[in-house]
Amino acid sequence: MIITANNPSLKSWITVSENNDFPIQNIPFGVFLTKENVITIGSRIGDYAIDLSALQQLGYFKGIDLHEDIFLQDTLNEFITLGKPVWRMVRNRIADIFEENNSELRDNEDHRKNVLFPVDEVEMQLPVFIGDYTDFYSSKEHATNVGTMFRDPANALFPNWLHLPVGYHGRSSTIVPSGVAVHRPLGQTLPKGETQPVFGPSQRVDFELETAFITTDANKMGERIAVENAEDHIFGMVLLNDWSARDVQTWEYVPLGPFLAKNFASSISCWIVTMDALEPFRCESPKQEDPKPLPYLQQNGKHAFDINLQVAITPDNGTENIICNSNLKYMYWTMSQQLAHHAVNGCQINAGDLLGSGTISGPTKDSFGSMLELTWAGQNPLEMNDGTKRTFIQDNDTVIMRGYCKNDQVRIGFGEVSSKLLPAIPFEK
Amino acid sequence: MIITANNPSLKSWITVSENNDFPIQNIPFGVFLTKENVITIGSRIGDYAIDLSALQQLGYFKGIDLHEDIFLQDTLNEFITLGKPVWRMVRNRIADIFEENNSELRDNEDHRKNVLFPVDEVEMQLPVFIGDYTDFYSSKEHATNVGTMFRDPANALFPNWLHLPVGYHGRSSTIVPSGVAVHRPLGQTLPKGETQPVFGPSQRVDFELETAFITTDANKMGERIAVENAEDHIFGMVLLNDWSARDVQTWEYVPLGPFLAKNFASSISCWIVTMDALEPFRCESPKQEDPKPLPYLQQNGKHAFDINLQVAITPDNGTENIICNSNLKYMYWTMSQQLAHHAVNGCQINAGDLLGSGTISGPTKDSFGSMLELTWAGQNPLEMNDGTKRTFIQDNDTVIMRGYCKNDQVRIGFGEVSSKLLPAIPFEK
Numbered sequence: 041m042i043i044t045a046n047n048p049s050l051k052s053w054i055t056v057s058e059n060n061d062f063p064i065q066n067i068p069f070g071v072f073l074t075k076e077n078v079i080t081i082g083s084r085i086g087d088y089a090i091d092l093s094a095l096q097q098l099g100y101f102k103g104i105d106l107h108e109d110i111f112l113q114d115t116l117n118e119f120i121t122l123g124k125p126v127w128r129m130v131r132n133r134i135a136d137i138f139e140e141n142n143s144e145l146r147d148n149e150d151h152r153k154n155v156l157f158p159v160d161e162v163e164m165q166l167p168v169f170i171g172d173y174t175d176f177y178s179s180k181e182h183a184t185n186v187g188t189m190f191r192d193p194a195n196a197l198f199p200n201w202l203h204l205p206v207g208y209h210g211r212s213s214t215i216v217p218s219g220v221a222v223h224r225p226l227g228q229t230l231p232k233g234e235t236q237p238v239f240g241p242s243q244r245v246d247f248e249l250e251t252a253f254i255t256t257d258a259n260k261m262g263e264r265i266a267v268e269n270a271e272d273h274i275f276g277m278v279l280l281n282d283w284s285a286r287d288v289q290t291w292e293y294v295p296l297g298p299f300l301a302k303n304f305a306s307s308i309s310c311w312i313v314t315m316d317a318l319e320p321f322r323c324e325s326p327k328q329e330d331p332k333p334l335p336y337l338q339q340n341g342k343h344a345f346d347i348n349l350q351v352a353i354t355p356d357n358g359t360e361n362i363i364c365n366s367n368l369k370y371m372y373w374t375m376s377q378q379l380a381h382h383a384v385n386g387c388q389i390n391a392g393d394l395l396g397s398g399t400i401s402g403p404t405k406d407s408f409g410s411m412l413e414l415t416w417a418g419q420n421p422l423e424m425n426d427g428t429k430r431t432f433i434q435d436n437d438t439v440i441m442r443g444y445c446k447n448d449q450v451r452i453g454f455g456e457v458s459s460k461l462l463p464a465i466p467f468e469k
Numbered sequence: 470m471i472i473t474a475n476n477p478s479l480k481s482w483i484t485v486s487e488n489n490d491f492p493i494q495n496i497p498f499g500v501f502l503t504k505e506n507v508i509t510i511g512s513r514i515g516d517y518a519i520d521l522s523a524l525q526q527l528g529y530f531k532g533i534d535l536h537e538d539i540f541l542q543d544t545l546n547e548f549i550t551l552g553k554p555v556w557r558m559v560r561n562r563i564a565d566i567f568e569e570n571n572s573e574l575r576d577n578e579d580h581r582k583n584v585l586f587p588v589d590e591v592e593m594q595l596p597v598f599i600g601d602y603t604d605f606y607s608s609k610e611h612a613t614n615v616g617t618m619f620r621d622p623a624n625a626l627f628p629n630w631l632h633l634p635v636g637y638h639g640r641s642s643t644i645v646p647s648g649v650a651v652h653r654p655l656g657q658t659l660p661k662g663e664t665q666p667v668f669g670p671s672q673r674v675d676f677e678l679e680t681a682f683i684t685t686d687a688n689k690m691g692e693r694i695a696v697e698n699a700e701d702h703i704f705g706m707v708l709l710n711d712w713s714a715r716d717v718q719t720w721e722y723v724p725l726g727p728f729l730a731k732n733f734a735s736s737i738s739c740w741i742v743t744m745d746a747l748e749p750f751r752c753e754s755p756k757q758e759d760p761k762p763l764p765y766l767q768q769n770g771k772h773a774f775d776i777n778l779q780v781a782i783t784p785d786n787g788t789e790n791i792i793c794n795s796n797l798k799y800m801y802w803t804m805s806q807q808l809a810h811h812a813v814n815g816c817q818i819n820a821g822d823l824l825g826s827g828t829i830s831g832p833t834k835d836s837f838g839s840m841l842e843l844t845w846a847g848q849n850p851l852e853m854n855d856g857t858k859r860t861f862i863q864d865n866d867t868v869i870m871r872g873y874c875k876n877d878q879v880r881i882g883f884g885e886v887s888s889k890l891l892p893a894i895p896f897e898k
Binding site for chain 1: 600601606627628629632633635636637638639640641642643645651652654655656657659664665666667668690691692693714717720721722723724725726727728729732733734760763764765810811813814815816817818819822894896
């Protein structure tokens, strides 16, 4: 099937400014609440949100086999189960409707009023119901930094790391969309040099710069997913801030992994950018020669994606400080390898599962994807442009992550995931 | 509110044999499919499944404020959100309907035909949609056994173990009800003395004898649950076999915990026994004096439950071998402590979440809750009554777990969780 929405010469009758993440070649999917309190699945071009259920009711998807309420939903899960051919047809059709020479909607003011809303006037929701959330640990630079800081610089990576994409299960119930503020968590920590833990607000709240992908129904329990086919089961991607309480983590994580240090909140961007839209930005992933992975993880061709990633902190009443510029292409294990590994034991993957990359750090100090690495465990504070310093995130700081791809023809972006860290809720005992 | 269903002198007009797990004092909740392909929420007395949606349609719940389809559902989640006062009213009313002197249903043959089915003639389903699954590691004997085997007998417990109920997130998508067979998983393992991993069927598939509890909506994100109130948010309990691939686990679990070693399958029993039914079996939990837990985990009174647990293996075409007798009362951390800890950082707990105890081992060798411990990592094979030996679970073995409480007046049980281990599905690469 042809991905006509990707044609770089396509222009929309909606004005899209040069550095906007959402040209007509993007056509992401999300869920929003209108001013009239209607929840709908939508898309976006430039600074306009597109009500897809309204478009459907007005007959714009005639000819595509969709049941009549497919977009009048509060999650994308059911649409996602329809599979890649349908996602592609719908995305192409949306591009067609908004193409500058198509007058169907452009010249119908009544229809436009029902379909288009300035993005400021809608309230973005979590785009999927997330059944299971898995987080990987697939950036070699990140794993090396952490291993160097806490263990042994000469053996920073554990023996399994180069053989498999290390991953673990996270908590679905606390995944929130961009814009939802998060409270500093309380927890047990072990003060330096002490043997008895103490209880109180975490003193080391950190972000983790990640991307995540959303799957469709991919296999039945007991069945595998071949690495060659894995990409067919990926609907699209979002940005992910995997909030972490480092001091809680250090005390609790042995031997079963992080738990309360992570499950108080994870924030995602609201527009799911499809793999079709990201297709022009495929690139080589890091070489996997020494060691070669086992056959079920071997793949040929380009399976990484060149996505620029950025983190900024905005202090309360302050201005923005860009503190990290990284790129998803640094990730050692590809998304298709992560998915094939996840299902190699027969683990069932469902529509709406979220699989995070793990912290994406690049090779240079300004490309590290967490405060832990940027300040080297707090040793080298970052100076903000208001003169204050940060080792970890302070109360009322807002953490903003952005991501976009760009070539000489088109820019495809994710918008942002932005969330404010509120003070801990006071506790009695 | 009075829990009349617990009255030990109650008798039902349905005959219940002496060692049956489901006397009129139990009244568990489950979901089943009838021969006519209707899915309904149900209960059970003796060897009869009770169709609660039929009972409701026939007017038997008049006077209890329930919406008309509350039992005509394929999961208990919505019923669970109604909260403890409603669970209790419904359970008491069911006991009332089936009490030997109550003729309403007893003498109405037409109604009985619509309401009662021999348990052999219904197909039990997963009773809840499980949003998030957490597994703890709360048996001191189990943690000590594992620490002794793999690390240092003198320091078998990690420093955090006595200060907090260690837990981690599991996979919801592969939790299956009793009766569903499970395939031996494939995975990476590191052969002894080697440095390069190999790929193939796990050679060390194990069970873990656990119980698990199911919660209702308990808090909003950011809020805590006080340990004193935690039990109000627990709907009931099931038996849990947390299948584990020990060789996969050993290789993959550092540093983020078990992943593919666990997420291929977890099996639960089908009838949720309410905390009200278990009330007569409260008992003291192990003393927590050295160290005392932090204040948010301190509790007074009896918060453990005296539940006998048993594991058996039935080889293919063979007879049953009982290999373990344990008891939930040995668990060091109580369910209320687990729940209070889980939410102390503001992690949101939802209706239908499943929280596992971790392997329940007792103090004696025949009370260890896994093959890993029973055979001491394979050193001491168990002999089956057909003369064959087991270090771990073999293909086509069926693992059966049972649980019941008993005092001199009543026996309340869970039935069983039984699942057969099928051979690995052959793989190509």
